[in-house]
Amino acid sequence: MNEEKFVVPAATFTEKPDEYELKVQIPGVGKEDAELHIDGKTLTLKTHAKYQNPAGFREVASEFERTNYAISADLPEMADPKTLTAKLENGVLAVTVKKRPETQAKKIDIL
Amino acid sequence: MNTLINMDPWSFLDDMLNNVGGNVFRSMRARAAGRFPPVNVFLDDNAMIVDIQLPGKTSKDVDLTLEAQAVVIADKPAAEDGKETAKTAPAWSRRIDLPFRVNAEKANAKFENGILRIELPKAEADGVRKIAIA
Numbered sequence: 001m002n003e004e005k006f007v008v009p010a011a012t013f014t015e016k017p018d019e020y021e022l023k024v025q026i027p028g029v030g031k032e033d034a035e036l037h038i039d040g041k042t043l044t045l046k047t048h049a050k051y052q053n054p055a056g057f058r059e060v061a062s063e064f065e066r067t068n069y070a071i072s073a074d075l076p077e078m079a080d081p082k083t084l085t086a087k088l089e090n091g092v093l094a095v096t097v098k099k100r101p102e103t104q105a106k107k108i109d110i111l
Numbered sequence: 112m113n114t115l116i117n118m119d120p121w122s123f124l125d126d127m128l129n130n131v132g133g134n135v136f137r138s139m140r141a142r143a144a145g146r147f148p149p150v151n152v153f154l155d156d157n158a159m160i161v162d163i164q165l166p167g168k169t170s171k172d173v174d175l176t177l178e179a180q181a182v183v184i185a186d187k188p189a190a191e192d193g194k195e196t197a198k199t200a201p202a203w204s205r206r207i208d209l210p211f212r213v214n215a216e217k218a219n220a221k222f223e224n225g226i227l228r229i230e231l232p233k234a235e236a237d238g239v240r241k242i243a244i245a
Contacts, residue, residue, distance in 0.1 A: 025166040025167065025225070026166070026225075027164045027165070027166040027224060027225035027226050028164070028224055028225065028226050029224055029225075030223075030224050050224070051162075051224075051226060053151070053153060054153050054160050056155055057153035057154060057155045057158075057160060058153065058154055058155065059151065059152070059153055060152045060153065060154050061150060061151060061152035061207075062151050062152075063149030063150050063151060064149040064150075064151060064164050089167075090166065090167050090168060090169055090222065090224065090225045091164075091165075091166035091167065091224045091225015091226065092166050092167040092225065
């Protein structure tokens, strides 16, 4: 069996008043090549590279290569894993998860 | 030990990097900051293919220019209020020299999963012509 090599992709994690957003850069990966799992509060992403050098061409410059990505992260305590959504667009995977209602920030009116 | 000129030998380099307001070191800094998108270039007898990694970008975000001897891929500065911000310099650009003349009409570029593939077919050869000696 071939041994597969995985690279940790560039990722940003943002906290918003009512949700968290994780953005992962996985250029060259299509929807069908990405596996996203949640186990308890642990989120795991694994992708299998699809990017191919054009057939019959010789490579004259190579600054990036076909890459398998893998990353794993624990959701914050306040996140509700049931509300998790994921969208892959233009090589960026955006995962959002809502905060549990009782933990969301509330604006308090000053009387 | 006294030095002839009392200065940090590398400070001039820092000054250059910090004070040159123009474009001279922009690309160097962009590369250092990892903001320079990587490219792959492929060749065969009839075409050149350039792949450039631009996760999250679409055709709206990139300027592609075919020059006589090079193809230039540059970031398109985000337009504010729908107006083109022509004065803003692109954050990065990559210039790839062409080894042959390109048939501009047949050149095409397509985004797929955050990688832009540019196909540049070779222009028809000028043809070998025999010249009669009078």
